[in-house]
Each structure stands twice: as structure tokens, then as C-alpha cells.
Amino acid sequence: MINIFKTFILLAGLTALFLLVGRALGGQTGMTIALIMAGLMNFFAYWFSDKLALSMSGAQPVSEQEAPMLHSIVANLAQKAGLPKPRVYVIPTQTPNAFATGRNPAHAAVAVTQGLMQILDRDELEGVLAHEMAHVKNRDILISSIAAVIAGAISYIAQIAQWGLIFGGFGGDDDEDGGFLGALLMMIVAPIAAMLIQMAISRSREYLADSTGAKICSCPGSLASALKKLEEWNHRIPMQVNPATAQMYIVNPLTSSSIANLFSTHPPIEERIKRLLKMAMPSS
Numbered sequence: 001m002i003n004i005f006k007t008f009i010l011l012a013g014l015t016a017l018f019l020l021v022g023r024a025l026g027g028q029t030g031m032t033i034a035l036i037m038a039g040l041m042n043f044f045a046y047w048f049s050d051k052l053a054l055s056m057s058g059a060q061p062v063s064e065q066e067a068p069m070l071h072s073i074v075a076n077l078a079q080k081a082g083l084p085k086p087r088v089y090v091i092p093t094q095t096p097n098a099f100a101t102g103r104n105p106a107h108a109a110v111a112v113t114q115g116l117m118q119i120l121d122r123d124e125l126e127g128v129l130a131h132e133m134a135h136v137k138n139r140d141i142l143i144s145s146i147a148a149v150i151a152g153a154i155s156y157i158a159q160i161a162q163w164g165l166i167f168g169g170f171g172g173d174d175d176e177d178g179g180f181l182g183a184l185l186m187m188i189v190a191p192i193a194a195m196l197i198q199m200a201i202s203r204s205r206e207y208l209a210d211s212t213g214a215k216i217c218s219c220p221g222s223l224a225s226a227l228k229k230l231e232e233w234n235h236r237i238p239m240q241v242n243p244a245t246a247q248m249y250i251v252n253p254l255t256s257s258s259i260a261n262l263f264s265t266h267p268p269i270e271e272r273i274k275r276l277l278k279m280a281m282p283s284s
Contacts, residue, residue, distance in 0.1 A: 017154060017194055049141055050109055053101040056242050059089035059111040070117065073126050074110060077133045081216050086110050086136060095239035096120070096230050099248040100132035101141050108136040119233060120226055127213065127223030128230075131250055134212035140205045144247060151198040155191040202247045202265040210272055214279050224276035227251065231269040 064071040071088055078085040086100070086108035096116035102108030110132045117125065135141060214220035230251045239253035246254045247265035 017190060017197070047103060049103060050101040050107060053099065053245055053248060054089060054109060054111065056245055057091050057099070057111060058093075059091045059109075062088055062090045067117075069122070070112065070125075073122070073129050074133075077126065077130050077216055081130075081133050081137050083133065083137060084108070086133075090114060090117075093239060094118075095237045095253065096233045097239060097249045097251060097253055098128050098132055099245075099250065100135040101248065102136065103142060104139070105136050108141075110136075113239075115233065115237070116230075119229055123219055123222040124226035124229070126217050127219050127226050128250055130217035130219070131209050131213035131223060133216055134209040135205070137216075138205070138208055138212060140209060141248075143205060144202060147198045147201045148247070151191075151194040154194040158187045158191050199247075199265050203267045206267055207272070207275070210276055211279070214276055220276040220279040224273045224280070227269055227273055227276070 062070065067088065067090065070090075074088055075085050083105045086102065086105075087110075089109055089111035091097075091111055091113045093113045094115040096113055096119050098110065098112040098116055100108060100110045110129060112125075112128070116128065120128065210223065214223055217223070227250070234251055234253060239249075241249070241253045243254060246252055251269065252264060252266040
């Protein structure tokens with residue numbers, strides 16, 4: 001419940017920031033335009049997120065004949081979670097990782113890399129897929145898409161305003177919104193704030209997916225073991241992905257020890273493992 005409430009607050013804050021940017025940089029008209037843009041972009045993200053994610057990752061559909069164990073695990077977990085069985089894809093890369101996508105449970109898909117199936121045992125693979133099924137159950141794909149689109153729109157509006165300012169086309173309401181200096185500050189601060197909120201939402205949903213996934217498969221220890229292996233292998237064999245899709249994967253394919261946790265789309269693996277192992281301990 002804590003992660004759900006936190007996500008709600010962060011999304012509300014991100015939307016409010018979007019409208020504030022529109023108003024500060026374009027007055028009442030700018031806020032109205034920002035609201036319309038948000039609606040259109042959210043619809044696009046909702047409807048096409050699965051096709052875009054699968055295409056950008058190079059994922060290929062696999063039949064039950066081609067990957068019987070993979071299909072069997074996915075079908076079993078879907079039944080436990082009370083969800084329709086999602087489509088199953090394999091990504092042709094040796095870096096072990098996985099993600100789920102789709103606008104709703106009826107149109108969901110899970111994708112795993114070839115490397116993932118090679119390094120994990122069945123229980124660990126089940127833990128990873130349970131995590132991905134949790135994303136589907138919790139509607140995380142939709143939530144992440146909305147957050148990414150709004151954050152991107154804020155940056156885009158700020159860039160347009162910067163060019164407008166350079167060429168004398170700034171049209172904000174000086175008296176109501178702090179004038180030139182306020183608008184200039186908004187152009188600089190708003191995109192950074194939007195990025196930080198988006199990443200905080202992503203981290204919150206990863207924690208929730210770990211918890212929900214562990215409950216679906218009843219094996220928090222197996223998921224913890226899988227996360228440890230995936231973190232090690234992603235350092236050994238970096239995965240080439242579009243940075244825009246990095247937040248979808250179960251472990252960050254762009255992991256770097258030089259990046260502060262505040263600027264990461266994923267929580268620290270050590271903390272995720274710690275929470276899962278705590279779930280695995282028998283209650284006293």
C-alpha cells in the first residue's frame with residue numbers, strides 16, 4: 001500500500017508540474033494546450049506501448065513448441081495471478097534480462113532474453129516471470145508510460161520556450177507568473193524535477209512488482225537469487241538498449257556504479273534482495 005500511495009502522489013505531482021510549466025511559459029492558454037497535449041500523448045502511450053517496446057528490443061514471438069518450459073511457467077503464473085496468459089517473446093541477446101509490456105492484461109506480453117533462460121534454473125526463471133506478471137497485474141506499463149510521456153513533454157515544452165525566448169517569442173503572463181525570471185527558472189528546473197519524479201515512480205513500481213511477484217509464485221528467495229545473478233551478468237555483458245526503454249527491464253541494463261540512486265530508474269539491487277529475503281523468512 002505504501003508504494004501504491006507513493007506512486008499516486010508522484011503522478012499527481014508530475015501532472016501538476018506539467019500544467020504549471022504550461023501556465024508559466026504560456027499563461028492560461030499555455031496551460032490549456034499542455035492539458036490537451038497530456039491527454040493525447042497519454043492515449044498514444046497507452047495504445048502503442050507494447051508494439052513500440054517489442055520492436056525496439058528486437059523481441060521475437062515464440063510458440064509453445066519452440067519454448068515449452070517458458071510457456072508452461074507463464075501459463076501457470078497467469079493462472080495464479082488471475083490474469084489472461086500474455087504473449088511470449090524472446091530477445092536474441094546473451095545479456096540476461098526481461099520485461100513486460102502491454103496496455104492492459106488482455107493485451108500483455110512478456111519478453112525474456114536468451115541469456116536469461118541459459119543462466120537461471122527453473123525456480124529462478126519462475127521468480128523473474130512472476131515479477132513481470134506483477135507488472136501486468138499492477139498496470140505498471142500504463143503508469144510508467146504516462147510518467148515517461150509527461151516528463152518528456154515537460155522537457156519538450158521547456159526547450160520550445162527556450163527557443164522562443166531567444167527569438168523574442170515568449171508569451172507568459174508577467175504579472176501572474178513571476179515574469180521573465182520565473183519563466184527562465186521554470187525552463188531550467190522543471191525538466192530536472194520531472195526526470196527525478198519519473199525515476200522515483202519507476203523505483204516505487206519495481207519494489208511493488210518484487211513484492212507482488214514473490215506472492216504470486218510463493219518464492220521470494222528464488223527471485224532474490226535471480227536478481228543477484230542478473231546484476232552480475234549485466235555488468236559482465238552490457239546490454240545495448242534505447243535509454244528510453246531501460247526502465248522496463250527487471251534490472252537496469254544501463255547499470256553504472258557512477259550513477260547515484262536518485263538518478264536511477266531501478267532501486268538498488270541490494271535493497272531489493274534484502275526485502276525479498278525478509279519476505280522469505282518465516283514469521284515468528
